Amino acid sequence: MFTSELSMAGLERARGSAFKTRLAQLIAQKTDAQTENAPQWAASYFDLISQWLAPLSFTLEQHGVPGAPFLIARRIEDPVLPTVLTYSHGDVVPGMEGDWAEGRDPWTLTEAGEHWFGRGIADNKGQFLVNLTAVETVLAERHALGFNLIWLIEMGEEIGSPGLAEICMLQAKALKADVLLASDGPRVAAETPTLFLGARGGMTFRLDLEHRESGRHSGNFGGALRNPAIELAHALTSIVDRNGGLQIDAWTPGHIPDATRAALKTITPAGGAVDEDWGVAGLTPAERIHAWSSAEVLALHAGHPPAPVNAIPPKASAWVQLRYAPGTRSEGLLEALRTHLDEAGFSDVTITPEGPSFRASATPVDHQAVKRLSGVIEAESGQPPAILPSLGGSLPNDIFREVLGLPTIWVPHSYPECSQHAPNEHLPKRLLFEATGLMAAILGSFAGTKPEDWH
Numbered sequence: 001m002f003t004s005e006l007s008m009a010g011l012e013r014a015r016g017s018a019f020k021t022r023l024a025q026l027i028a029q030k031t032d033a034q035t036e037n038a039p040q041w042a043a044s045y046f047d048l049i050s051q052w053l054a055p056l057s058f059t060l061e062q063h064g065v066p067g068a069p070f071l072i073a074r075r076i077e078d079p080v081l082p083t084v085l086t087y088s089h090g091d092v093v094p095g096m097e098g099d100w101a102e103g104r105d106p107w108t109l110t111e112a113g114e115h116w117f118g119r120g121i122a123d124n125k126g127q128f129l130v131n132l133t134a135v136e137t138v139l140a141e142r143h144a145l146g147f148n149l150i151w152l153i154e155m156g157e158e159i160g161s162p163g164l165a166e167i168c169m170l171q172a173k174a175l176k177a178d179v180l181l182a183s184d185g186p187r188v189a190a191e192t193p194t195l196f197l198g199a200r201g202g203m204t205f206r207l208d209l210e211h212r213e214s215g216r217h218s219g220n221f222g223g224a225l226r227n228p229a230i231e232l233a234h235a236l237t238s239i240v241d242r243n244g245g246l247q248i249d250a251w252t253p254g255h256i257p258d259a260t261r262a263a264l265k266t267i268t269p270a271g272g273a274v275d276e277d278w279g280v281a282g283l284t285p286a287e288r289i290h291a292w293s294s295a296e297v298l299a300l301h302a303g304h305p306p307a308p309v310n311a312i313p314p315k316a317s318a319w320v321q322l323r324y325a326p327g328t329r330s331e332g333l334l335e336a337l338r339t340h341l342d343e344a345g346f347s348d349v350t351i352t353p354e355g356p357s358f359r360a361s362a363t364p365v366d367h368q369a370v371k372r373l374s375g376v377i378e379a380e381s382g383q384p385p386a387i388l389p390s391l392g393g394s395l396p397n398d399i400f401r402e403v404l405g406l407p408t409i410w411v412p413h414s415y416p417e418c419s420q421h422a423p424n425e426h427l428p429k430r431l432l433f434e435a436t437g438l439m440a441a442i443l444g445s446f447a448g449t450k451p452e453d454w455h
């Protein structure tokens with residue numbers, strides 16, 4: 001599939017035993033960001049990868065805000081060359097020990113047929129190693145990169161990237177670059193090289209409706225007393241209609257640009273495993289996920305589900321998550337919900353924001369850096385990459401786009417079936433090897449360009 005010496009060299013290097021050994025070492029680090037041991041594991045993780053970065057002439061500095069350590073690795077060949085900022089996260093979601101098939105240990109790299117298993121192999125340790133190996137390939141083949149490379153590594157992505165925006169502001173000079181090129185998330189399919197350019201924003205909130213202190217007998221009062229569970233259900237259907245269509249215009253970008261529509265034309269999200277008849281009318285499933293906003297009920301509560309009693313519940317609650325597309329105004333989202341509920345007759349439903357929120361952001365599909373890299377991928381692999389205007393899920397893209405002001409291009413090396421955030425996280429070996437070859441070619445394409453070619 002590859003046409004250049006660089007990509008073939010990358011493929012061969014990833015097939016070598018050092019790649020597998022390192023992958024096992026990365027996975028053995030129990031860098032679950034949600035445990036109290038997270039700081040020790042973060043330190044140990046930085047020690048491990050520093051051993052690999054330092055021999056490549058990166059200068060390494062650790063920075064941090066309380067509870068959030070960062071590693072900044074810089075390899076400056078010449079200030080007049082283009083500078084690429086890349087980003088990886090070393091933290092993972094919990095191991096979920098005991099839930100993996102065939103008794104697999106999440107912290108041990110395990111081979112089964114065509115796949116390698118281990119917590120973090122897809123999200124994001126394997127993708128980090130692919131990119132590191134691609135850098136090594138370019139250096140081995142050419143003895144220089146032909147560009148400057150800055151690597152920012154965090155240990156808290158899975159808990160909402162605490163301190164990342166702050167570090168980007170504090171270290172703006174050390175992180176100054178022309179473009180962000182990073183790897184996380186899945187390709188649209190294992191065989192389809194993919195670029196994505198941003199991410200939807202997200203916010204979660206709780207809706208509560210409480211009418212009285214305790215339940216009332218459903219026989220003695222039923223039919224003559226407001227039921228908060230029924231009323232809250234109506235409030236929810238005023239937000240998302242019977243067919244899954246979002247009803248709050250202020251939560252949407254209003255329209256989809258032509259270039260975005262064109263890029264999404266050939267995309268079949270989730271391998272087609274979606275409900276064609278669910279969602280905003282007039283949009284394709286790809287447009288609904290990658291270019292429009294959606295609201296989902298994450299949980300609902302009223303009464304006592306494990307053992308219902310014959311009573312009208314006193315209160316009902318729903319946890320709702322909004323995912324909003326780039327182009328949506330990120331200010332005033334909850335105020336728009338308040339206005340909407342008031343107008344729909346649900347003034348007594350209260351709104352409480354919950355958990356971290358993240359802003360939508362994306363680089364335009366027709367940006368010159370996107371065209372360049374898309375051309376490199378097509379030349380190497382014989383097929384143009386799938387280009388997603390934004391990832392359906394979330395990433396700290398807005399920090400790179402808004403705080404550092406960079407074009408943001410993500411080259412994901414995982415695939416939709418990888419089981420990230422679940423037991424049995426895995427990747428096909430072949431995908432890791434080929435992604436390394438492709439990434440070597442992508443990195444190689446920066447040599448001989450000017451900084452302004454990427455702006």
Ligand SMILES: [Zn+2]
Nearest residue numbers: 123158420421
């Ligand atoms: Zn993740």
